Amino acid sequence: MQKDEALRLFRDPDLIPSEKQTLLSNIAAQAADLNMPCYAVGGFVRDLLLGKPVNDLDIVVEGDAIQLGKKLVERFGGKLTPHFPFHTAIWRLPSTFNLQPSTLDLISARKETYEKPGALPTVTPSTIEDDLRRRDFTINAMALRLDGEGLGETLDPLKGQTDLGQGMIRALHPKSFVDDPTRIFRAIRYEGRYSFQIDSSTLEQINPEALKVLHSLSGERLRHELDLIFDEDQAENMMLRAASLGVLGAIHPKMPEFNRDYADFLEMDARLDVQADRRTMGYMLWFMDLPEDEVILLANRLDFTNELMLAVWAAAQLKRGLPHLTDMKPSEWTYALEKLPLLSIYAVYLVTRENGLLRYLSVWRHVRARTTGDDLKKRGLIPGPRFGEILLRLRSAWLDGEVNNESEEKDLLAKLL
Ligand code: ATP
Numbered sequence: 438m439q440k441d442e443a444l445r446l447f448r449d450p451d452l453i454p455s456e457k458q459t460l461l462s463n464i465a466a467q468a469a470d471l472n473m474p475c476y477a478v479g480g481f482v483r484d485l486l487l488g489k490p491v492n493d494l495d496i497v498v499e500g501d502a503i504q505l506g507k508k509l510v511e512r513f514g515g516k517l518t519p520h521f522p523f524h525t526a527i528w529r530l531p532s533t534f535n536l537q538p539s540t541l542d543l544i545s546a547r548k549e550t551y552e553k554p555g556a557l558p559t560v561t562p563s564t565i566e567d568d569l570r571r572r573d574f575t576i577n578a579m580a581l582r583l584d585g586e587g588l589g590e591t592l593d594p595l596k597g598q599t600d601l602g603q604g605m606i607r608a609l610h611p612k613s614f615v616d617d618p619t620r621i622f623r624a625i626r627y628e629g630r631y632s633f634q635i636d637s638s639t640l641e642q643i644n645p646e647a648l649k650v651l652h653s654l655s656g657e658r659l660r661h662e663l664d665l666i667f668d669e670d671q672a673e674n675m676m677l678r679a680a681s682l683g684v685l686g687a688i689h690p691k692m693p694e695f696n697r698d699y700a701d702f703l704e705m706d707a708r709l710d711v712q713a714d715r716r717t718m719g720y721m722l723w724f725m726d727l728p729e730d731e732v733i734l735l736a737n738r739l740d741f742t743n744e745l746m747l748a749v750w751a752a753a754q755l756k757r758g759l760p761h762l763t764d765m766k767p768s769e770w771t772y773a774l775e776k777l778p779l780l781s782i783y784a785v786y787l788v789t790r791e792n793g794l795l796r797y798l799s800v801w802r803h804v805r806a807r808t809t810g811d812d813l814k815k816r817g818l819i820p821g822p823r824f825g826e827i828l829l830r831l832r833s834a835w836l837d838g839e840v841n842n843e844s845e846e847k848d849l850l851a852k853l854l
Pocket of ligand 1: 573
């Protein structure tokens with residue numbers, strides 16, 4: 438791309454808000470003082486060239502990023518967390534930059550070698566060209582120079598711009614997925630997000646050898662990739678694509694496909710007062726129709742947190758047990774459901790449209806007796822298990838329509854005392 442066209446995109450406040458532009462110029466000026474060529478790379482350049490707003494600022498310098506970070510902190514404030522083995526630093530930005538996220542990664546251009554498939558790479562400082570060659574796909578392997586006279590120059594040694602123009606996702610070398618099979622998820626994400634295509638020879642590299650390495654990846658790394666898929670608008674299509682490429686089966690043979698009929702429910706945001714976290718919702722919908730032992734097996738494989746495990750397990754159990762609840766009284770529904778995470782109940786409601794669940798979510802869970810523990814004390818009752826029993830009995834009476842106003846509640850209380 439011509440320098441002036443790149444600069445036009447770079448200066449477009451709709452693509453890079455002015456606060457980010459200020460930050461980038463300050464970093465570039467500081468890098469120039471240190472004689473360090475400084476580049477924006479990766480998703481930043483990709484999205485800029487696509488004319489889309491950039492999200493993360495990926496900054497790479499040819500030189501010591503930690504040294505640059507120290508200078509930036511001296512000059513602008515904030516805090517630096519250096520990571521010496523990787524020659525990187527995280528700069529916690531001072532509030533004057535007024536930016537979210539408020540941290541920035543500063544990276545030294547580096548070369549990476551993989552000693553073992555799927556292991557983390559060994560890193561050595563190197564040139565920007567090498568740094569671009571360690572990346573996942575050509576569309577992510579471009580750099581835009583930020584410092585001094587070079588400002589606006591694009592580096593594109595792997596022809597990322599051509600692939601970007603043709604909507605093609607192309608790995609940089611034939612062993613890319615064997616080195617790091619998380620790149621398979623990344624390919625699926627870019628394909629779905631931008632309606633791109635995975636190039637045919639790249640697609641062929643998602644082969645049994647690469648899937649075998651994928652099989653050996655830790656649950657934590659896999660879940661991170663799946664989390665990122667659930668964050669995407671096209672999550673459903675990406676999950677279906679992952680299944681069709683054999684990726685889900687490689688993680689675990691019991692891994693089900695994502696049920697297409699449930700896809701719309703990913704879009705549900707806060708309704709009925711329930712905060713619906715998209716990732717948790719994704720996993721609940723994905724595993725909702727599995728038997729308990731498989732839910733637990735897969736949750737362990739993906740290293741779910743206890744909270745996520747509970748939400749997913751509860752949703753599957755509730756859906757399975759729903760026929761037993763249908764003829765129950767509202768109080769019985771309520772006491773059964775109260776033990777479960779709200780989000781799980783919400784997810785099962787979305788899928789089944791079971792009226793009892795809706796009544797619970799919108800009404801029953803808020804119903805309380807008017808009488809309180811204090812009232813009982815005032816009436817001379819000594820606090821103990823009987824307290825709870827009475828209050829529960831009164832609440833059930835409200836829930837089941839046995840009492841409908843305060844005076845009926847008082848009459849019932851009188852009978853109970
Ligand atoms: P997104 O918009 O999904 O965040 P991104 O390109 O910003 O895309 P990041 O995960 O933030 O993605 O990574 C930044 C850059 O680092 C990528 O553009 C790519 O060049 C490189 N990268 C990230 N993960 C890998 C990987 N597993 N293998 C090789 N390069 C990677």
